[in-house]
Amino acid sequence: MKRHIVALLADALEQLKRDGKLPVDADPEIQVERARDRAHGDYAANTAMMLAKVARKPPRELAEAIRAALPPSPDVASVEVAGPGFLNFILTPAARLASIRRAVDEGADYGRGKPGSLGSALVEFVSANPTGPLHVGHGRGAAFGDALANLLEAAGWCVHREYYVNDAGRQMDILALSLWLRYLQAAGEMVPFPEKGYRGEYLIEHARELLSREPRRFIRPAADLADGLSADEPEAYLDALVGRARDALGADDYRAVLDFALDAILDDIRDDLEAFSVSFHNYFSERDLADRIEPAIQRLTDAGHTYKADGALWFRASAFGDDKDRVLRRENGVTTYFAADVAYHLDKLERGFDALVDVWGSDHHGYVPRLRAALTALGADPKRLEVHLVQFAILYRGGEKLPMSTRAGEFVTLRELRDEVGKDAARFFYAMRRAEQHLDFDLDLAKSQSADNPVYYVQYAHARIYSVFRQLGERGLTHDTARGAENLHLLETEHEEAVIDLIGRYPEIVEGAAAAREPHQIAQYLRELAAAFHTYYKAVPFIVDHPALRDARLTLITALRRVVANGLAILGVSAPERM
RNA sequence: GCCCCGGUAGCUCAGCAGGAUAGAGCAGCCGCCUCCUAAGCGGCAGGUCGCAGGUUCGAAUCCUGCCCGGGGCACCA
Numbered sequence: 119m120k121r122h123i124v125a126l127l128a129d130a131l132e133q134l135k136r137d138g139k140l141p142v143d144a145d146p147e148i149q150v151e152r153a154r155d156r157a158h159g160d161y162a163a164n165t166a167m168m169l170a171k172v173a174r175k176p177p178r179e180l181a182e183a184i185r186a187a188l189p190p191s192p193d194v195a196s197v198e199v200a201g202p203g204f205l206n207f208i209l210t211p212a213a214r215l216a217s218i219r220r221a222v223d224e225g226a227d228y229g230r231g232k233p234g235s236l237g238s239a240l241v242e243f244v245s246a247n248p249t250g251p252l253h254v255g256h257g258r259g260a261a262f263g264d265a266l267a268n269l270l271e272a273a274g275w276c277v278h279r280e281y282y283v284n285d286a287g288r289q290m291d292i293l294a295l296s297l298w299l300r301y302l303q304a305a306g307e308m309v310p311f312p313e314k315g316y317r318g319e320y321l322i323e324h325a326r327e328l329l330s331r332e333p334r335r336f337i338r339p340a341a342d343l344a345d346g347l348s349a350d351e352p353e354a355y356l357d358a359l360v361g362r363a364r365d366a367l368g369a370d371d372y373r374a375v376l377d378f379a380l381d382a383i384l385d386d387i388r389d390d391l392e393a394f395s396v397s398f399h400n401y402f403s404e405r406d407l408a409d410r411i412e413p414a415i416q417r418l419t420d421a422g423h424t425y426k427a428d429g430a431l432w433f434r435a436s437a438f439g440d441d442k443d444r445v446l447r448r449e450n451g452v453t454t455y456f457a458a459d460v461a462y463h464l465d466k467l468e469r470g471f472d473a474l475v476d477v478w479g480s481d482h483h484g485y486v487p488r489l490r491a492a493l494t495a496l497g498a499d500p501k502r503l504e505v506h507l508v509q510f511a512i513l514y515r516g517g518e519k520l521p522m523s524t525r526a527g528e529f530v531t532l533r534e535l536r537d538e539v540g541k542d543a544a545r546f547f548y549a550m551r552r553a554e555q556h557l558d559f560d561l562d563l564a565k566s567q568s569a570d571n572p573v574y575y576v577q578y579a580h581a582r583i584y585s586v587f588r589q590l591g592e593r594g595l596t597h598d599t600a601r602g603a604e605n606l607h608l609l610e611t612e613h614e615e616a617v618i619d620l621i622g623r624y625p626e627i628v629e630g631a632a633a634a635r636e637p638h639q640i641a642q643y644l645r646e647l648a649a650a651f652h653t654y655y656k657a658v659p660f661i662v663d664h665p666a667l668r669d670a671r672l673t674l675i676t677a678l679r680r681v682v683a684n685g686l687a688i689l690g691v692s693a694p695e696r697m
Numbered sequence: 698g699c700c701c702c703g704g705u706a707g708c709u710c711a712g713c714a715g716g717a718u719a720g721a722g723c724a725g726c727c728g729c730c731u732c733c734u735a736a737g738c739g740g741c742a743g744g745u746c747g748c749a750g751g752u753u754c755g756a757a758u759c760c761u762g763c764c765c766g767g768g769g770c771a772c773c774a
Contacts, residue, residue, distance in 0.1 A: 149714090154716095162716090247774065284774060288773070481768065572721090696734085
C-alpha cells in the first residue's frame with residue numbers, strides 16, 4: 119500500500135512537471151509514512167514541503183496542486199492537505215479491511231515476505247566460550263540473535279544460524295587442568311586449586327561425574343604438582359601447571375579429560391539454549407578450522423598485506439582502517455585467535471552467503487575494524503559483514519553491582535534467570551530493549567516485577583481471544599467465518615478502527631524492523647496491539663445477538679490473534695491458549 | 698589520550714534515514730467486576746528531550762564542542 123501511494127505521488131509529480139508547475143529537475147525522494155495520529159488519515163507524505171523551495175511556492179499551495187494531479191485510485195478514498203503542507207491519504211474501507219482477510223487467510227504467513235527474496239544470511243550469535251554455563255549476558259545475545267534471525271527470516275531472508283565454538287587454544291587447556299584438579303579433589307587427593315583456574319561449582323559436578331565413570335584412569339600422584347612453581351605470576355603459574363598436567367596424564371588421557379570437559383559444558387549450553395527456545399543449524403568448531411588457518415594467512419600474504427616483525431607475522435590492518443597492525447602468527451609459531459577468525463569468516467564467505475551477520479558482546483567492538491580490514495584485504499565487499507553489538511546487562515542485586523567472571527565462577531546463569539522469571543518473560547524482557555542500549559538489570563526488581571512483565575500483557579491478549587471462542591462454544595454458537603469475512607464493513611467503532619489499523623501495519627513493521635535489524639520494534643508493536651485489544655475487549659462485546667456483526671467481530675479478533683502469535687513467534691515467546 | 702554506546706517523566710525505556718500537540722510500562726492518586734478471564738479497563742498528575750552553538754520552513758532526531766555514565770583499546774579468547 120505504501121508503495122502504491124508512492125507511485126501515485128510520482129505520477130502526480132510527473133504531471134506537474136509536464137504542466138510546467140514544477141522544475142523538471144525536481145526529483146525528491148518521495149517519503150510516505152503511516153500517519154502517527156489517526157486524525158491524519160492512514161498515510162502521510164511530506165513531498166510538498168520538501169519541494170516548496172525548488173518550486174518557489176508555499177508548501178500548502180504546492181500540496182494542493184499535487185493533490186489535484188494525483189491519479190484516481192480504487193484504494194484511496196480521499197486526500198487532504200493539512201498542517202504545514204502534509205498530504206494525508208485516507209484509504210477506502212475496503213482497502214483497510216483487506217489486511218484483515220489476509221491475516222485470517224494467510225495465518226502464520228501473514229506479514230512474512232517471500233522466502234529467500236531478500237537473499238541469504240548467516241547469523242552467528244552466542245558463540246560463548248565453552249568454559250562454563252551461559253550467564254545472563256549471553257542470554258541477551260541469545261535472545262537478540264535468535265529474534266533477529268527469526269525476524270530476518272520473516273522478512274524474506276534465507277537464514278542460517280551458527281554458533282562458533284572456541285574449542286581450541288589456551289582456555290581449553292585451563293579448562294582441562296581445572297577439571298582434572300577437581301577430579302583429583304573428588305577422589306580425595308589434596309591438591310591446591312589455582313587462583314586463575316575455572317573455579318565454578320559446575321566443574322566440581324562435572325568432575326564427580328567423570329570420577330564415577332572413570333574412578334581410576336586419571337588418578338596421578340599430584341601432591342608435588344605445584345612444587346617449585348611460583349604463584350607470583352598467576353598466568354605463568356597456570357601455564358606451568360597445564361604443562362605438568364599434560365606430562366602427568368600423557369597426551370591421550372590429557373586429551374580425554376579435555377574432551378570430557380568440553381562435551382559436558384557444550385551439552386549443558388545446548389540444553390540451556392534449547393530451553394530458551396534458541397536453536398542453531400550448526401555449531402562450528404574452531405578445531406575444524408585448523409587446516410584452513412594457514413591458507414587464509416597465505417592469501418593475505420599473497421595479496422601483499424602481511425610482514426614479519428619481532429619474530430611474528432603481522433597483518434597490515436592499518437592500511438584498511440584499523441588503528442594498528444595485528445599479529446597473525448606469534449613469535450612462538452602459534453597462530454592467534456584473530457587468524458582463526460579470519461579463516462572462519464573467509465569460510466563463511468565461501469559458503470556463499472549474501473550477508474554475514476555477527477552478534478557480539480559490545481566488549482568486542484574494538485575487534486570489528488580488524489576483521490573488516492581482513493575481509494577487505496581478501497577482496498570481499500566489507501559491507502557483507504555486519505556486526506551487531508549487544509551491550510552486556512550490568513547486574514545489580516540489592517543495589518550492589520555483581521561481579522561477572524567466568525573463571526571465578528561468580529555469575530548469575532541464564533538457567534537461574536529462566537528458573538526465576540520464566541523463559542517467555544526473560545525472552546520478552548531482553549527483546550524489548552534495543553541491543554546497544556545499556557541495561558541496568560536489577561535482579562531483585564526484575565524478579566519482583568515478573569508479574570508485571572509486559573509479556574503477560576501481550577500473551578493475555580492472545581489467551582483472552584481463545585477464551586472468547588471457548589465462551590462462544592459454551593453458549594452453543596459457532597463462528598461462521600464466511601459470514602464474518604463478508605460483514606467486516608460493520609466494524610465501525612473507534613476501537614475497531616484502531617485494531618484494524620494496527621493489523622494492517624504489521625507487514626510494514628516486520629519489514630522495517632528487519633531492515634533496521636531491530637527486533638525490539640516487534641515487541642513495542644505487540645504492546646501497542648495488545649493495548650488496543652484490551653481496550654476494545656472492555657468496551658465492545660464480541661458475542662452479540664446480531665449474527666453478522668458477531669461473526670465480523672470474531673473474524674477481526676481471529677486476525678488479531680494471528681498477528682499476536684506471529685509477532686511473539688519472532689521473539690521466541692509462546693502464545694498460550696489460556697492463562 | 699583514542700574508539701564505541703548511552704544521557705528523554707520519580708524509575709526502566711520507546712520515539713532518532715528531521716515533520717503536525719514528545720509516548721509506554723512501573724511507581725503515585727481517583728474510579729471500574731450482577732457483563733466474553735480484573736494477568737484487565739478508564740481518568741488525573743508527572744518533561745527547559747545532559748549543556749551550548751550550528752544547519753533547516755521545521756531538530757529529541759542531523760553537525761560541532763563540552764559535561765556526565767558505561768565499555769573497549771593484547772603476540773587473551
